[in-house]
Amino acid sequence: MLEITDLVHSYGSHRVLGGVSFSVAEGELVSVVGPSGCGKSTLLRSVAGLIRPSGGRITLGGEPVERTPDNLAIVFQDYSRSLFPWMSAANNVALPLRRKGMDRRRRREAAMTALEQVGLADAGGKFPWEMSGGMQQRVSIARALAYRPSLLLMDEPFGSVDAQTREDLEDLVLNVCAHHGITILLITHDIDESVYVGDRVIVLTRSPTRVAADLEIGLGRSRDQIATRQLDAFVRLRAEVGRLVRGGHTTTPASVLEKH
Amino acid sequence: MNVVKALGRLWLVPVALVAWEVVTRVAEQPFFPPPSAILARMYELWFSGPPSHLLLTDGALADLGPSLARLFTGWLVTAVIGIAAGIAIGCSPRLSDYVDPLIQFGRAVPPPLLVPFFLALLKLGTPAQLATIVFGVIWPILLNTIDGARTVDRQHLETARIFGFSAAQRLWQVILPSAMPKIFAGLRLALSLALILMVIAEIFAGTDGIGYRLLYTQRSYLYPDMWGCIVLLGLLGYLLNSAFLLVERRVLAWHRGARQTT
Numbered sequence: 001m002l003e004i005t006d007l008v009h010s011y012g013s014h015r016v017l018g019g020v021s022f023s024v025a026e027g028e029l030v031s032v033v034g035p036s037g038c039g040k041s042t043l044l045r046s047v048a049g050l051i052r053p054s055g056g057r058i059t060l061g062g063e064p065v066e067r068t069p070d071n072l073a074i075v076f077q078d079y080s081r082s083l084f085p086w087m088s089a090a091n092n093v094a095l096p097l098r099r100k101g102m103d104r105r106r107r108r109e110a111a112m113t114a115l116e117q118v119g120l121a122d123a124g125g126k127f128p129w130e131m132s133g134g135m136q137q138r139v140s141i142a143r144a145l146a147y148r149p150s151l152l153l154m155d156e157p158f159g160s161v162d163a164q165t166r167e168d169l170e171d172l173v174l175n176v177c178a179h180h181g182i183t184i185l186l187i188t189h190d191i192d193e194s195v196y197v198g199d200r201v202i203v204l205t206r207s208p209t210r211v212a213a214d215l216e217i218g219l220g221r222s223r224d225q226i227a228t229r230q231l232d233a234f235v236r237l238r239a240e241v242g243r244l245v246r247g248g249h250t251t252t253p254a255s256v257l258e259k260h
Numbered sequence: 261m262n263v264v265k266a267l268g269r270l271w272l273v274p275v276a277l278v279a280w281e282v283v284t285r286v287a288e289q290p291f292f293p294p295p296s297a298i299l300a301r302m303y304e305l306w307f308s309g310p311p312s313h314l315l316l317t318d319g320a321l322a323d324l325g326p327s328l329a330r331l332f333t334g335w336l337v338t339a340v341i342g343i344a345a346g347i348a349i350g351c352s353p354r355l356s357d358y359v360d361p362l363i364q365f366g367r368a369v370p371p372p373l374l375v376p377f378f379l380a381l382l383k384l385g386t387p388a389q390l391a392t393i394v395f396g397v398i399w400p401i402l403l404n405t406i407d408g409a410r411t412v413d414r415q416h417l418e419t420a421r422i423f424g425f426s427a428a429q430r431l432w433q434v435i436l437p438s439a440m441p442k443i444f445a446g447l448r449l450a451l452s453l454a455l456i457l458m459v460i461a462e463i464f465a466g467t468d469g470i471g472y473r474l475l476y477t478q479r480s481y482l483y484p485d486m487w488g489c490i491v492l493l494g495l496l497g498y499l500l501n502s503a504f505l506l507v508e509r510r511v512l513a514w515h516r517g518a519r520q521t522t
């Protein structure tokens with residue numbers, strides 16, 4: 001459904017993206033991993049129509065992305081600025097739903113359901129500044145879920161939460177993708193995480209950034225924080241992604257791992 | 261505990277009053293009546309009314325009524341104009357480039373200087389007085405609103421864009437609340453300026469009100485009455501500011517909370 005072709009972007013004379021191409025199929029959960037500063041956020045912002053890339057093509061459902069597409073939601077990296085501090089959590093989640101033509105009661109119900117899904121059933125009346133970073137990020141995820149987007153973009157969504165919350169949220173995202181049929185593009189700098197959540201992992205090089213590898217993970221959808229991470233296949237893939245991120249080359253047979 | 265602390269800080273007030281009383285009694289200058297005489301006059305003039313009128317006399321209603329009406333009308337009208345214009349200018353860099361020099365010039369003109377102009381242009385009394393207040397008070401509101409609208413968090417605006425907020429939603433749910441702390445700072449400054457300008461306008465262009473009474477008592481050598489007006493104005497300023505802070509604390513509770521935790 002999402003097709004990125006030869007995406008190029010420069011800030012002034014600083015070339016960040018040097019021709020990135022990959023595609024994401026309907027219902028897939030694709031993780032993008034790359035060293036920090038390589039242009040992951042830039043890539044995401046281009047897909048969201050928040051910046052106009054210097055070159056290349058992005059199409060969503062066959063349509064070129066020129067403005068912010070409908071039915072797209074984002075979970076930003078910086079949780080502390082992602083919610084509106086003058087509104088309660090429930091209102092933060094409910095506000096975007098006005099556009100969907102839902103009346104006040106249905107918006108409220110949808111917000112409560114989404115908050116329940118992220119494990120915050122009782123926190124609807126709280127304000128963002130009354131919550132921990134992990135809770136704020138969950139509200140942000142609840143807002144995206146309630147919106148029922150066809151494409152969900154997540155920019156290092158778990159970068160600043162504690163380890164336990166992080167594992168819970170990873171499983172939540174896997175769950176959402178499986179049960180709601182939302183296509184997810186998740187950005188991370190964490191190699192382990194990219195393999196754990198992804199159906200596919202796109203590895204990016206340093207800037208000017210290109211796609212270093214496009215790996216099919218093939219671990220199935222039901223994953224377990226402990227058991228999955230112990231699988232031989234997982235360990236092999238993680239090492240592989242790690243080498244690629246550090247700028248190495250594929251050592252396992254390309255036919256097994258690489259899609260293209 | 262808090263009451264004790266507050267009382268502890270208030271001890272200087274009676275000490276200053278007693279000192280003032282002693283000095284003025286010793287000096288025996290008619291221009292500086294002792295505070296007891298001032299308070300007695302204030303009581304007679306304004307606060308010896310019937311309980312049904314909250315102890316206010318007819319004189320108090322005649323002096324304060326028109327003044328407060330002017331003050332609040334001027335302040336509220338200016339708030340509406342200033343906030344609306346400030347949001348429009350703050351959200352449009354092009355508009356802001358055009359009007360910025362005008363604003364910088366306008367706010368550099370001391371508002372009392374314009375009283376003669378307004379008197380020539382408008383009728384003596386309320387129109388000229390309101391014009392003086394509006395012109396003097398608009399700058400802090402306008403400048404603060406512009407600044408508030410300009411500095412909305414980029415990520416908040418992007419969130420509005422991603423989730424397809426309508427223009428009205430963007431304005432009422434994102435831009436105005438973000439700018440609110442700065443708007444309130446402007447409104448508070450404007451309120452104290454409005455009090456000053458109200459008095460000036462009544463002195464130069466008035467036939468009633470507390471400012472006019474001040475001028476009249478001074479010209480008639482009624483010094484305790486004149487001092488009473490000054491003290492009354494001081495009290496009024498203090499009360500207005502306290503009431504405003506009370507409202508601000510409610511409306512901006514989220515802002516205080518957010519600042520304490522980050």
Ligand SMILES: Nc1ncnc2c1ncn2[C@@H]1O[C@H](COP(=O)(O)OP(=O)(O)O)[C@@H](O)[C@H]1O
Pocket residue numbers: 011016035036037038039040041042043
């Ligand atoms: N608005 C901007 N203006 C100029 N340079 C930018 C801007 N945004 C990002 N950059 C630069 O582009 C590079 C990639 O940034 P970013 O996309 O945020 O990387 P990542 O998300 O992978 O850490 C960085 O070197 C960063 O400094």
Ligand SMILES: [Mg+2]
Pocket residue numbers: 040041042077155156
């Ligand atoms: Mg980033």
